[in-house]
Amino acid sequence: MIGLDTNILVRYLTKDDEQQWQKAAATIKQNSPNFVTNIVLCELVWVLKGSKYGFHKDAIIKVLEAMLHSPAFEFENRSNIDQALQRYKRGKADFSDYLIGATSQHAGCTEIVSFDAKLDGERGFRYLS
Numbered sequence: 626m627i628g629l630d631t632n633i634l635v636r637y638l639t640k641d642d643e644q645q646w647q648k649a650a651a652t653i654k655q656n657s658p659n660f661v662t663n664i665v666l667c668e669l670v671w672v673l674k675g676s677k678y679g680f681h682k683d684a685i686i687k688v689l690e691a692m693l694h695s696p697a698f699e700f701e702n703r704s705n706i707d708q709a710l711q712r713y714k715r716g717k718a719d720f721s722d723y724l725i726g727a728t729s730q731h732a733g734c735t736e737i738v739s740f741d742a743k744l745d746g747e748r749g750f751r752y753l754s
Contacts, residue, residue, distance in 0.1 A: 626699060628660040629653070631668040638669075638688060639678060658699040661692070663728065666706065667721040686714055705731050718743040726750060 629652075636642055637649040653659055666689070673680040673688065680688070689710050692698050700706050709723035716723060722741060726749050729737050737744075738751045745752035 626658055626660050627652075627656045628662065629665065629698075631665045631672060634661070634665065634669050635672050638673070641678075653697055657697045659697060660699050661701075663701050663706070663724055666700075667724060670720045682713075685720070686710065689720070702728070702731065712747075716743075716747060718747060722747075722750075 633649045633652065636645040637653055640646045670685055670689075672678065673685055674682075689706075693700070693703065693707060693710070705727040706724065708727040709720060712718075712723040712726070713720045718741065722739070722744060726737050726747075730749055736749055736751045738753060740753055742752065742754075744750040745754070
């Protein structure tokens with residue numbers, strides 16, 4: 626198994642550079658399953674949401690769900706990612722916030738303290754206004 630950097634996944638998912646897409650696709654196919662860290666998933670969402678690609682939340686959710694159900698990818702903690710994804714679907718905060726919450730809860734934290742107003746009222750988070 627090999628680990629994938631964010632830029633490999635971006636090329637693979639967007640196909641915005643044909644040569645790099647071919648290399649990324651071949652690498653992913655040849656080394657399945659490929660390890661994807663939590664930070665790579667967060668970076669992937671940030672890049673896809675960014676001005677260059679402009680993916681909407683629904684498209685990002687579809688990408689993450691497809692990756693979670695693909696045998697081509699292995700994750701740090703699939704259940705934390707799935708929990709974060711479910712909360713991201715209906716919440717107003719970023720995917721990374723929900724992944725921080727799921728990971729922290731899994732580690733035994735009773736709450737996550739934040740200045741992020743998007744987390745005000747979210748279960749497991751305490752917003753410091």
